[in-house]
Amino acid sequence: MSTQIDPRPAEGYAGDLTPQQAWDLLAGDPDAVLVDVRTEGEWRAIGVPDTATAGKKPLFVEWVQAGGRPNAGFLAELAAAGLTADRPIVFLCRSGQRSIGAARLATSSGLGPAYNVLEGFEGGPGFDGVRDREGWKVRGLPWGTYDAATRTTPQQPEQAR
Numbered sequence: 001m002s003t004q005i006d007p008r009p010a011e012g013y014a015g016d017l018t019p020q021q022a023w024d025l026l027a028g029d030p031d032a033v034l035v036d037v038r039t040e041g042e043w044r045a046i047g048v049p050d051t052a053t054a055g056k057k058p059l060f061v062e063w064v065q066a067g068g069r070p071n072a073g074f075l076a077e078l079a080a081a082g083l084t085a086d087r088p089i090v091f092l093c094r095s096g097q098r099s100i101g102a103a104r105l106a107t108s109s110g111l112g113p114a115y116n117v118l119e120g121f122e123g124g125p126g127f128d129g130v131r132d133r134e135g136w137k138v139r140g141l142p143w144g145t146y147d148a149a150t151r152t153t154p155q156q157p158e159q160a161r
Contacts, residue, residue: 007115013103014088014113019139022090022117027054032088035078037063037102038121042094043146046122049092050142050149058149059083063098074102075109089114092136096120 005025007015017025025032034051036043036058043060051058061077064070071077083089089112091099099116106114121143123134137143 008118010100010103010116013100013107014115016096016118017090017115018118019136019141022092022115022136023054023141025088025115026051026056026090029088030055031086032090033081033083034058034090034092035083035102036060036092036121037099038093039064039066040146041066043149046094047137047143048146048149049121049136050144053142058092060146060150063093063102075105078106078111083111085110085112088112090117091115092117092121094120094122095124095131095135 005017005021007017007021010016022034026034033056034049036048039062048060049058059081061074061081062071063074089106091102091106091114093099096116096118097120099120103114103116106112117136119134119136121136122131123138125131126133132138
């Protein structure tokens with residue numbers, strides 16, 4: 001089953017989705033998977049998307065590790081999680097920037113279609129420095145704690161359907 005979405009065109013990957021479009025794709029396409037590319041510190045401090053009502057669990061694969069080091073094992077972790085060609089992948093970061101790089105790398109490696117979530121999980125900071133204007137959380141999409149999301153054995157995408 002394939003869900004119709006209308007992504008904003010992007011160079012080097014399948015396109016940009018609003019948080020709601022990302023949710024609709026995840027909820028409507030049993031093959032679609034969400035990959036949160038933030039750091040473990042961000043997952044723990046800020047929270048994570050909760051895709052349980054869509055019948056699946058998000059994957060947590062750091063794009064950049066603590067200290068700003070690129071994750072050299074990024075593609076290997078995606079492959080180990082069972083991601084393949086022709087399987088929609090929705091990449092999410094804090095504000096929708098790191099996830100662009102992840103979507104481009106996945107696409108150039110033959111994975112996907114790969115999408116970026118505009119606004120990310122929290123969006124960019126407002127004039128007051130607070131991230132409360134846009135993003136997955138502000139749009140009212142389900143979210144929770146990292147500990148709750150990872151409480152059970154890590155689930156591969158095939159098992160999350």
